[in-house]
Amino acid sequence: MSGLAADIWQPVRLTVELAAMTTIILLIVGTPIAWWLARSKAWWKEAVATIVAVPLVLPPTVLGFYLLVVLGPDGPGGLLAGLWGARTLAFTFGGLVVGSVVYSMPFVVQPIRNSFAAIGDRPLEVAATLRASPCRAFWTVAIPLARPGFLAGAVLGFAHTVGEFGIVLMIGGSIPGKTKVLSVAIFDYVETSQWREANILAGGMALFAFAVILAMTLIEKRVARIKA
Amino acid sequence: MMSKQPGTIRAEFRGVLGQFALKACFSVASRGITGLFGPSGCGKSTVLRCFAGLQHLPDSFCAVDGDIWQNKTIFRKPYQRPIGYVFQEASLFQHLSVRRNLLYGAPRDTAPHDAGSVSFDEAVDLLGLGALLDRSPNHLSGGERQRVAIGRALLSRPKLLLMDEPLSALDRPTKDEILPFLERLHQRLSLPVIYVSHDMAEIERLADHLVLMQAGMVLAAGPLGALQSDPSLPLAAGRDAAVNFDAEVEAYDPAYGILTMQIDGGRLLVPAPPAAVGERRRLRIAASDVSLSREAPRASTILNALPARIVSKSPVGQSEVLVVLALGSDGGGARLLARVTRRSWDFLQLGEEMNAFAQVKGVALAPARGVSITT
Numbered sequence: 062m063s064g065l066a067a068d069i070w071q072p073v074r075l076t077v078e079l080a081a082m083t084t085i086i087l088l089i090v091g092t093p094i095a096w097w098l099a100r101s102k103a104w105w106k107e108a109v110a111t112i113v114a115v116p117l118v119l120p121p122t123v124l125g126f127y128l129l130v131v132l133g134p135d136g137p138g139g140l141l142a143g144l145w146g147a148r149t150l151a152f153t154f155g156g157l158v159v160g161s162v163v164y165s166m167p168f169v170v171q172p173i174r175n176s177f178a179a180i181g182d183r184p185l186e187v188a189a190t191l192r193a194s195p196c197r198a199f200w201t202v203a204i205p206l207a208r209p210g211f212l213a214g215a216v217l218g219f220a221h222t223v224g225e226f227g228i229v230l231m232i233g234g235s236i237p238g239k240t241k242v243l244s245v246a247i248f249d250y251v252e253t254s255q256w257r258e259a260n261i262l263a264g265g266m267a268l269f270a271f272a273v274i275l276a277m278t279l280i281e282k283r284v285a286r287i288k289a
Numbered sequence: 290m291m292s293k294q295p296g297t298i299r300a301e302f303r304g305v306l307g308q309f310a311l312k313a314c315f316s317v318a319s320r321g322i323t324g325l326f327g328p329s330g331c332g333k334s335t336v337l338r339c340f341a342g343l344q345h346l347p348d349s350f351c352a353v354d355g356d357i358w359q360n361k362t363i364f365r366k367p368y369q370r371p372i373g374y375v376f377q378e379a380s381l382f383q384h385l386s387v388r389r390n391l392l393y394g395a396p397r398d399t400a401p402h403d404a405g406s407v408s409f410d411e412a413v414d415l416l417g418l419g420a421l422l423d424r425s426p427n428h429l430s431g432g433e434r435q436r437v438a439i440g441r442a443l444l445s446r447p448k449l450l451l452m453d454e455p456l457s458a459l460d461r462p463t464k465d466e467i468l469p470f471l472e473r474l475h476q477r478l479s480l481p482v483i484y485v486s487h488d489m490a491e492i493e494r495l496a497d498h499l500v501l502m503q504a505g506m507v508l509a510a511g512p513l514g515a516l517q518s519d520p521s522l523p524l525a526a527g528r529d530a531a532v533n534f535d536a537e538v539e540a541y542d543p544a545y546g547i548l549t550m551q552i553d554g555g556r557l558l559v560p561a562p563p564a565a566v567g568e569r570r571r572l573r574i575a576a577s578d579v580s581l582s583r584e585a586p587r588a589s590t591i592l593n594a595l596p597a598r599i600v601s602k603s604p605v606g607q608s609e610v611l612v613v614l615a616l617g618s619d620g621g622g623a624r625l626l627a628r629v630t631r632r633s634w635d636f637l638q639l640g641e642e643m644n645a646f647a648q649v650k651g652v653a654l655a656p657a658r659g660v661s662i663t664t
Contacts (some may be wrong), residue, residue, distance in 0.1 A: 186374075
């Protein structure tokens with residue numbers, strides 16, 4: 062029984078770590094991208110938006126293949142790994158994070174971009190006429206007003222990273238404690254006919270998804286009530 | 290290019306915007322309220338946005354009180370200009386309480402205020418915001434929101450307040466609720482204001498100076514009364530032509546309920562509620578309420594017959610003429626407009642440079658400026 066618990070908890074912990082790290086990185090990296098996409102008047106911004114959105118339609122195996130090339134020993138990822146004496150970023154936790162960031166980016170950037178765009182010019186103009194520098198206006202007006210987008214982006218980014226399978230399999234494999242995340246673990250349990258373990262993990266994930274979305278909805282509702 | 294000069298607001302905004310070319314060049318005193326008046330779409334709001342730096346038209350010039358905000362080499366960003374801006378819609382920050390909205394642009398330091406600035410408590414008092422401070426903007430009426438927006442702009446300690454049709458999104462009763470606040474601000478603060486409006490009634494109540502705009506061009510700029518009484522401008526030619534005066538209460542006759550008001554070049558009797566001697570009030574006399582006679586009327590129910598000199602006469606349509614009068618028998622006082630029939634003009638053998646008596650049938654008195662909002 063204790064053996065079973067350890068086996069099950071390891072991928073759970075790994076998945077949460079991966080999803081949390083991916084979400085944090087995406088909030089940091091994705092926010093300026095979303096801001097630029099929402100505010101820029103450059104004609105080529107939709108090309109950038111398209112690149113960000115490509116993982117939505119690209120088969121995970123295709124994305125995974127390219128990531129494997131990039132992260133592998135002969136790609137930039139391999140060169141980078143050489144800095145600390147490793148040979149490759151593929152089949153490592155770091156490689157998984159890179160892959161997840163790319164794969165989940167549209168789910169974070171899109172809602173944040175939409176809520177930045179929904180603010181419109183006016184509140185920022187008002188802030189400027191009240192002596193707020195663009196930086197202060199961004200932190201005190203744009204970010205608070207775009208909060209629903211950040212909440213949605215974080216939830217979607219986290220949940221999507223938890224649920225990813227194809228890419229993980231391509232670039233991470235199934236190394237216990239390193240790259241064997243929940244979805245892969247379920248797959249392995251099913252492959253080896255361990256239905257009971259598969260059931261526990263799958264059921265847990267379903268519950269988790271339900272709980273996260275419900276909690277976010279309730280938080281947002283409560284925030285709206287306090288505000289009003 | 291114009292040079293900088295203290296005591297004035299100088300603007301030269303040029304550029305092409307959509308369907309018309311803007312070429313707005315004017316200079317007005319940097320005190321009191323300057324009305325920017327013209328039909329919708331004539332470029333008034335663009336001029337205001339240029340003042341704020343929200344719109345950048347290259348090849349323009351802007352200086353306020355000797356401070357250059359824009360010329361060929363300088364362009365100060367909106368947040369680097371000491372302005373307050375009140376938009377047509379209040380545009381309050383939804384995520385902040387009324388109090389935090391008010392304080393958003395307020396400087397943190399506690400430096401002594403100059404005559405143009407107000408403290409938080411004063412602004413709250415002046416605008417009647419005391420009961421609203423901890424509310425969310427989402428739960429305010431349109432008029433309350435606009436009052437908060439005005440307070441928020443004032444508390445950022447501006448050197449120039451820009452107001453872009455602040456009342457036009459409001460219904461009539463709400464306008465009447467806010468106007469007294471604006472009049473109080475005008476009285477209390479030395480802060481110069483540029484007030485954009487397409488409603489002449491607002492301009493007549495508030496403005497000291499006027500900039501008349503049409504299709505991206507400035508037709509004229511100067512003191513309100515001078516532009517109202519200039520027969521070459523569309524204001525005087527209109528059916529509702531009128532002239533405003535800033536009058537001082539000289540006496541009150543309680544037996545008849547009549548105020549004696551002193552204006553430049555004359556004295557008017559106005560039926561009105563009591564008012565304190567020395568109080569300043571704005572009067573409006575419509576051109577259609579003024580008739581002319583060659584001699585002082587001896588027996589008439591008309592209260593006011595002011596000696597004046599005829600300055601000019603211009604035809605209005607087929608049967609009427611618009612007469613510009615200078616009050617006082619020496620013609621040294623304020624200008625007044627009279628619209629009379631051409632027939633009367635000829636029968637009385639009136640002519641320019643002649644002395645005559647202006648009989649004023651009606652004088653409109655703006656409500657007292659200290660008036661409370663709970664009417």
